[in-house]
Amino acid sequence: MRNGRPKIVWLLMVALLTGCATLWMSQEERLRQRVTGFWEALKAGDLVAMYDYEELSRRPEASLQKYVQSKGGIRYLNYHIQSIEFPNPKEAEVTLAVEYMAPPVLQKPVKGQIRDRWVKIGGTWYHAPKRPSSESKSH
Numbered sequence: 001m002r003n004g005r006p007k008i009v010w011l012l013m014v015a016l017l018t019g020c021a022t023l024w025m026s027q028e029e030r031l032r033q034r035v036t037g038f039w040e041a042l043k044a045g046d047l048v049a050m051y052d053y054e055e056l057s058r059r060p061e062a063s064l065q066k067y068v069q070s071k072g073g074i075r076y077l078n079y080h081i082q083s084i085e086f087p088n089p090k091e092a093e094v095t096l097a098v099e100y101m102a103p104p105v106l107q108k109p110v111k112g113q114i115r116d117r118w119v120k121i122g123g124t125w126y127h128a129p130k131r132p133s134s135e136s137k138s139h
Contacts, residue, residue: 034125035094039079055119055126076100090120
C-alpha cells in the first residue's frame with residue numbers, strides 16, 4: 001500500500017497543476033480554446049457539440065432539437081483565427097478566415113472571412129448571434 005502513495009501524490013499534483021493552468025490562462029487564451037472547440041465541432045458536423053458552445057443553449061426556451069433543425073447547407077472545411085477584439089470584458093469579436101462549400105450551389109471550396117460574436121456568461125465564453133444593426137456601436 002505504501003508504494004502506491006507516491007503515485008497518488010504525483011497524480012494529485014498533475015491534476016492540481018492542470019486545473020491551475022486554466023486559472024492562469026489569459027482571457028484571450030480561454031476564448032481561443034472555446035472558439036477552436038466550436039469550429040472543430042462545426043467542421044466535423046457535430047451539431048450536439050456545437051450546441052454546447054452556443055449562447056442560446058443557456059436559454060430556457062432553447063432546445064437541441066430546434067437548433068439541429070435550423071442548421072445545414074454550408075460545410076466548413078477549414079478555419080483560422082485571424083484576430084480577437086474585446087469591446088468590453090464580457091463580449092468579443094473573433095475574425096476568422098474560412099474555407100467552405102455550399103452544395104448544390106457551390107461545387108468548389110470558397111474562401112472568405114467571418115466575424116463571430118462571443119459573450120461571456122458565468123465565466124465561460126459562448127458563441128452568440130450578431131447584434132441587430134440598431135444595437136451596433138458606430139465607430
